[in-house]
Amino acid sequence: MKYILFLCSLFIAIISAADPLFFLQDKRDLSINDGLPSAVRAVLVLQDGLTYAGTDSGLFYRTEEDWRQEPFSADAKIEQLANSRGRVSMVFERDKKKYLAILQNHDVIATIELKGQKFNARLHAPQYISADGAIYQFDPTASKIRFKRILQPHVTINDLTPSPDGSIWIAADVGLYKYYAGQKSMAPIYPVSGEKSWAPTNVRGVTFDAAGKAWFASSQGVGCFDGVRWRLYTGSEGLPYNGFTCIAAGKDSAVWFGTDRGAIRFDGERWAYRQGLRWLPDDYVVDISINQRGDAFFATGKGISLIERVQMTLAEKAQWYEDEIDRYHRRTPYEYVLDVHLPQPGDLSEFRQHDSDNDGLWTSMYGAGECFAWAATKDPQAKARADKAFAALEFLGKVTQGGSHPAPMGFVARTILPIDGPNPNDDRMARDITRKTEYDTLWKTIDPRWPVSEDGKWYWKTDTSSDELDGHFFFYGLYYDLVAETKAEKTRVRHHVAMLMDHLIEHNFHLVDHDGKPTRWARFNPYELNHDRNWAFDRNLNSLSVLAYLLTTAHITDDAKYLKYAEYLVENHGYLQNAQLPKTQRGIGTGNQSDDEMAMMMLYNFIKHAPHQDWKERIALACWTYGRLELAEMNPFFNFVYAASCSGKSFTDAWGTYSLEPSGPWLADAIETLQRFPLDRIDWAHDNSHRIDIIRIDERQRHFDEGSYENRGLRANGTVIPVDERFFTHWSHDPFALITGGDGHTLADGAVFTLAYYMGLYHGYIEE
Numbered sequence: 001m002k003y004i005l006f007l008c009s010l011f012i013a014i015i016s017a018a019d020p021l022f023f024l025q026d027k028r029d030l031s032i033n034d035g036l037p038s039a040v041r042a043v044l045v046l047q048d049g050l051t052y053a054g055t056d057s058g059l060f061y062r063t064e065e066d067w068r069q070e071p072f073s074a075d076a077k078i079e080q081l082a083n084s085r086g087r088v089s090m091v092f093e094r095d096k097k098k099y100l101a102i103l104q105n106h107d108v109i110a111t112i113e114l115k116g117q118k119f120n121a122r123l124h125a126p127q128y129i130s131a132d133g134a135i136y137q138f139d140p141t142a143s144k145i146r147f148k149r150i151l152q153p154h155v156t157i158n159d160l161t162p163s164p165d166g167s168i169w170i171a172a173d174v175g176l177y178k179y180y181a182g183q184k185s186m187a188p189i190y191p192v193s194g195e196k197s198w199a200p201t202n203v204r205g206v207t208f209d210a211a212g213k214a215w216f217a218s219s220q221g222v223g224c225f226d227g228v229r230w231r232l233y234t235g236s237e238g239l240p241y242n243g244f245t246c247i248a249a250g251k252d253s254a255v256w257f258g259t260d261r262g263a264i265r266f267d268g269e270r271w272a273y274r275q276g277l278r279w280l281p282d283d284y285v286v287d288i289s290i291n292q293r294g295d296a297f298f299a300t301g302k303g304i305s306l307i308e309r310v311q312m313t314l315a316e317k318a319q320w321y322e323d324e325i326d327r328y329h330r331r332t333p334y335e336y337v338l339d340v341h342l343p344q345p346g347d348l349s350e351f352r353q354h355d356s357d358n359d360g361l362w363t364s365m366y367g368a369g370e371c372f373a374w375a376a377t378k379d380p381q382a383k384a385r386a387d388k389a390f391a392a393l394e395f396l397g398k399v400t401q402g403g404s405h406p407a408p409m410g411f412v413a414r415t416i417l418p419i420d421g422p423n424p425n426d427d428r429m430a431r432d433i434t435r436k437t438e439y440d441t442l443w444k445t446i447d448p449r450w451p452v453s454e455d456g457k458w459y460w461k462t463d464t465s466s467d468e469l470d471g472h473f474f475f476y477g478l479y480y481d482l483v484a485e486t487k488a489e490k491t492r493v494r495h496h497v498a499m500l501m502d503h504l505i506e507h508n509f510h511l512v513d514h515d516g517k518p519t520r521w522a523r524f525n526p527y528e529l530n531h532d533r534n535w536a537f538d539r540n541l542n543s544l545s546v547l548a549y550l551l552t553t554a555h556i557t558d559d560a561k562y563l564k565y566a567e568y569l570v571e572n573h574g575y576l577q578n579a580q581l582p583k584t585q586r587g588i589g590t591g592n593q594s595d596d597e598m599a600m601m602m603l604y605n606f607i608k609h610a611p612h613q614d615w616k617e618r619i620a621l622a623c624w625t626y627g628r629l630e631l632a633e634m635n636p637f638f639n640f641v642y643a644a645s646c647s648g649k650s651f652t653d654a655w656g657t658y659s660l661e662p663s664g665p666w667l668a669d670a671i672e673t674l675q676r677f678p679l680d681r682i683d684w685a686h687d688n689s690h691r692i693d694i695i696r697i698d699e700r701q702r703h704f705d706e707g708s709y710e711n712r713g714l715r716a717n718g719t720v721i722p723v724d725e726r727f728f729t730h731w732s733h734d735p736f737a738l739i740t741g742g743d744g745h746t747l748a749d750g751a752v753f754t755l756a757y758y759m760g761l762y763h764g765y766i767e768e
Contacts, residue, residue, distance in 0.1 A: 023675045024294070025317065026272070026724065028279055029306035035066040036303060038281075043299040044081040044088060045291040052088060053304055054078030059090065061106075072108055081287070082125040084140030091123045100129065102140050112145040122157065128168075130157035135170075135179075151179055153186055159205045159247070164212045171203035176216050176223075191223045191230040198223070198232060205247030207255065215255050217244040222257065222266070233266075235692030236716050240264055240273040240725075242692055250290035252309075258285030261690060263298055263307075272676075273691070273725050277346065277744060278684040280305045314674055315768045318373075318757050321750025322381075324681070325366070329749040331355070332416065334392040337366040337749055339729055345744030346682055359415035360464070362730065362751065363392050364471030365601075369755035371478035372762040382758075386483045393472055394496050400514070402454030407514040410503025413460035414468060417450070424450040424459055442534060444520045446513060462513050465521035467598050467732075469511065470545055472500070474601035477552045477609065482762075494557045501553040505565060509546060526573040537705075541595055541602075543569075543578035544619075548602040551609040563611060576615060579606070580622045588632045589697045589714060590706075594732035596633075599626060600641045607645045620649040624660040632719050633735045636670035636756035643667070644763045667765060669719070670756070676724045677753050683746040686726045689738040694721075697736060712736040728752075 042054035051062040058073035073092070080091040088103040091114070098114040100123070114121050117132035129136050134152040138145050159171040163178075170177040170186055179186035191198050200218040207215050214225040221234040221242055233239045246258035254267040261283045262275025275283050282300035289297045294309040329337050331353040338359060341352040356362070367389025373382035399416055400407040407413075417424055425448045436443040450459040476497050484490045504511060504524065511522035523529075524546035529539040547566050554562035569575040582599040585591030603623040610616040627642025642662050649660040688694065689711050696713040713736060714720050720735040727741035729748040760766040 023312065024309040025312040025675070025679065026274075026279075027308045027310045027679055029308060035068070036060055038303050039301050040286070040299040040304050041077075041079050042081040042090075042287045043289045043297045043304055044083060045289045045297055046083060046088070047086065047292065049291055051289075051291075051297060052081055053299065054081050054090060054092070059092075059103075070103070070106060080123040081289075082123045084126045087140050089123060089125075089127075089140055091121060091129075100138070100145060102145065110143060110145045112147075118147070122159075124160045126162070128160060130160065133157070135160065135168075150181070151186060153177070158203060159207075161207050163208060163214065169206045169208075169214060169216075171206040171216060171218075173202055176200045176203045176206065176218070191225065191232055193223075193230040193232040196232045196234075204244035205257070207247050207249045209249040209253045209255055210251050211253045213253075215247060215249065217242075217247050217257050235694070238271045238693055238715065238717060240271055240688075240691050240693050245285055246288055248288040248290050248296070250294045250296070251292055252294045254294065256288050256290065256296050258288050258298070260284050263288065263296070265296070270672075271693075272722070273688075274307060275725075276684045276686045276741065278678060278680050278682065278686070278727075279307060313768055314757055314766060317674075317677065317679070318754050320679060321753050325749050325751065325754075328747060329353075331359075332418065334395050334416075335388050336360075336363045336392055336415065337389075337751055338362045339746050339748045342682070342745050342747055346684075348747065351747060355415045355417055355461070357414055357461070357465070358468060358471075360393060360396050360412060360468045361471035362749075363389055364475040365730075365755050366749070366751035367393070368475045368478050369751060369758045371475070371482045372758035373754070375482040376758060376761040383483055386479060389475065390479050390483075390493070393475065394492070396460075397496060397500065399453045399458055399460045400451075403452055405448060405451035405514040406454075407451075407462070408503060408507065408512055408516075410499040410501075410506075411511065411513065412464055412468070412472065412500060413462070414464050415461050416453075417459045417461075419452065419457055419459060424461075440520075442520060444513075444517070446515050446517075451514060463519045464511055464513075465519065466511075466523070466542060466545055467521070467594070469500075469522055469549065470598045470601050473497075473549045473552045474605055476556065477605050480556045497553050497556050498559070501549060501562060504546070504549065509569075526569065526575075529575075529578070530573060537584045540578045540580075540584065541582050541599055543575040544582045544599065544602050544606065544622075547575055547579060548606040548609075551611070552605050554611075555609040570615075576618060580618055582622055582626060584703065585629070586701045586703065588629055589712060589736040590701045591703065592706075593734040593736070596626075596630060596638065597730070597732040600630075600638050604641045604645055607649075617649065617651050620646055620660050621651040624649075624651075624662075627662065627666070628664065631664045631666060631669065632714055634669040634673045634719050634723070635731060635735070636673050636760060637731055637752070639666040639670040640756060640759045640763060640765060643765065644759075670760065670765070673723050674753065674757055674760075676722050677750075678724045681748040681750060682744050683727050683729075683742040683748065684744055685739075685741040687739050688721050688725065691721075691738075694738065711738045713738055 037055045037057040039056045040053050044052045053060045056077050058076050059070040059078045060067040076092040076094045078090055078092045082089045090101050092099055098119055100112050100114055101108050102110040121129040121131035123129055127138055127140050133154040134149055136147040136149050138147050156173040161169055163169055168179045176189045177186040178189055198220050200220055202219040203216055205217045216223050221239050224231045241259055243260040244257055249255045254265055257264040263285050265272040282302035285298050287299035296307050298305045328340050328351055336359040338356050343350055367386055370382050370386040374386055396412045400411045400413050428449050429447050432445040436445055444463050446462055449462050480493045484493050509524040510518035513519055524542050528535045529542055550562045550566040583591050583595045606619045607616055623645045630638045646660045646662050651658050651660055693716045694713040697709045699709045702709050731752055
């Protein structure tokens with residue numbers, strides 16, 4: 001019996017200007033600590049925007065240029081700040097005594113010493129303190145401060161706030177309470193939502209948002225009461241973490257939660273977890289204050305951070321990344337695009353460019369984005385950038401010809417280095433031998449690994465891999481169709497692509513180096529792929545790749561011989577059958593994650609250029625199956641390949657005809673990822689292993705040659721950690737990794753964004 005999966009059709013909506021492409025982009029202000037001592041205990045923003053910071057060295061306020069100290073506070077340790085009807089109330093320590101003071105227009109208008117049980121008082125806006133299990137009220141407008149005890153519940157009070165109905169909500173170690181003036185005691189609150197019923201404990205904060213809804217944060221999670229019913233949030237509902245320290249609500253009804261491991265924002269639909277140096281100087285958040293625009297200030301033991309809400313479109317974000325690429329990421333006169341090294345963590349004033357094994361791949365993918373950009377916008381800069389990318393990739397084929405160690409015609413180098421730099425061959429052979437002996441018996445030892453070009457200006461790197469070729473051919477098809485316009489431009493592309501493909505054909509579908517031997521990874525030979533045990537798990541993807549190369553070359557050159565070679569591999573060696581399952585995997589999040597990037601590029605090219613309907617349908621089914629497995633990653637590039645390649649397609653077999661229309665939230669997820677893409681591309685560390693909304697990938701799904709799945713997982717909603725809560729450089733990364741990033745010494749480029757954005761724009765999924 002055959003089980004048939006019904007494939008339902010889904011109408012593909014287009015994101016238009018009426019949809020939320022004008023979005024609020026989080027952007028951290030990195031210069032906010034100018035003139036401010038690092039240890040900050042409290043932060044407060046008044047309605048007029050004046051911002052105060054309470055530190056161990058006094059009270060500071062922010063000007064347009066820097067932070068300045070209030071003169072009266074030179075020898076005071078400011079512990080707490082609150083907005084008391086437009087005035088600043090503060091608790092501070094001086095000479096081992098504590099005081100409550102009221103500040104207005106930079107002048108102290110009232111002060112009282114906190115004695116006895118009030119010595120350890122906690123200050124609560126707008127006019128309360130709690131101390132030793134009691135709550136006191138004071139008048140912040142009076143010339144003399146007097147306390148009136150309104151309640152003594154004999155519990156440890158962490159926070160309290162007045163309610164719109166006149167009551168006071170109280171967050172205590174032992175529960176959540178409500179108190180009305182005149183009552184003798186406070187009443188416990190036991191939130192109930194569906195099957196959840198809580199008796200909250202360790203309630204660390206309570207507040208009301210702009211819509212009048214009550215929010216609290218406790219060990220059990222977050223609760224929200226709209227006056228009629230409760231909603232309770234745990235990790236299952238998307239709450240990232242519950243080690244709460246404080247809470248604050250803004251004018252936009254969003255709520256911020258401080259924790260001992262970062263800050264969390266929730267707008268009623270979407271959670272955002274801000275931890276690590278991308279967002280905060282220290283993860284222990286002691287206080288939060290929000291201004292009228294929704295910008296949030298965070299006080300930590302290592303300074304203050306400001307996370308601004310900046311209105312931006314996707315087009316403006318793309319331009320941001322284009323400018324960053326122009327500023328930092330173009331290496332050599334050929335302008336290979338990749339990340340750069342920062343000698344000082346996070347400091348962009350000095351950077352060092354370097355090579356990588358995959359300069360050809362990354363520049364290809366950057367250039368592919370510019371091809372889509374030119375086709376969608378007709379911006380002359382996009383065409384110039386695409387032209388430059390083609391010239392850079394073309395040179396990787398030219399530089400290998402001639403010199404003392406010429407490669408066979410058509411061989412493309414991985415990358416180049418200028419001859420006036422250090423010799424990259426120094427000690428290289430010893431390292432290669434060690435790698436071959438200890439880690440990979442197929443590792444290629446070749447000398448020199450970096451030959452010198454015929455003109456003596458460049459070292460070029462050997463041992464080019466299949467992922468490099470995937471990038472090259474992905475770009476060439478787009479460049480030929482979308483950018484090359486004149487006869488000379490198209491002839492130039494045809495000549496270069498034909499040389500590369502002819503090289504593979506003439507060497508029995510291997511990429512052969514200057515030593516006359518195949519490279520380590522660029523092997524597409526039928527015997528190896530179908531019969532060699534070492535290539536069993538690369539068989540499917542490499543079969544897809546070489547067929548896509550041949551079909552792309554046939555399209556560009558209009559030479560039927562390349563189609564005949566593709567037919568030979570299909571009919572005599574089963575390459576089409578191999579290609580229908582492009583990757584060895586056992587479910588979502590399994591297998592080699594870098595293979596996904598390669599597969600998506602080649603699926604796109606194959607389906608676009610396949611001349612036979614049967615081939616097109618079979619690989620469209622492969623793309624449909626693959627694309628659905630990738631939906632959990634919320635990857636806009638993958639999702640757009642999935643949609644562009646499967647829309648309007650169907651697959652027929654002996655049991656019927658099935659629609660291959662893309663299904664699931666591929667478009668909404670792609671847009672969300674593009675919107676949330678962080679402007680800061682520095683490799684700050686992100687540790688998400690402690691999160692409570694994570695489901696680990698089952699260790700039983702692990703392949704025999706994979707490492708542990710201990711720190712791999714996805715959120716309770718079935719998707720990976722959002723793009724602004726982790727770090728990666730390219731779409732070849734592992735999005736299921738819970739620990740990512742580094743020490744701030746790498747600045748990644750934004751080509752991952754521009755490729756996906758311009759592709760979505762070109763295919764009509766985005767309109768701006």
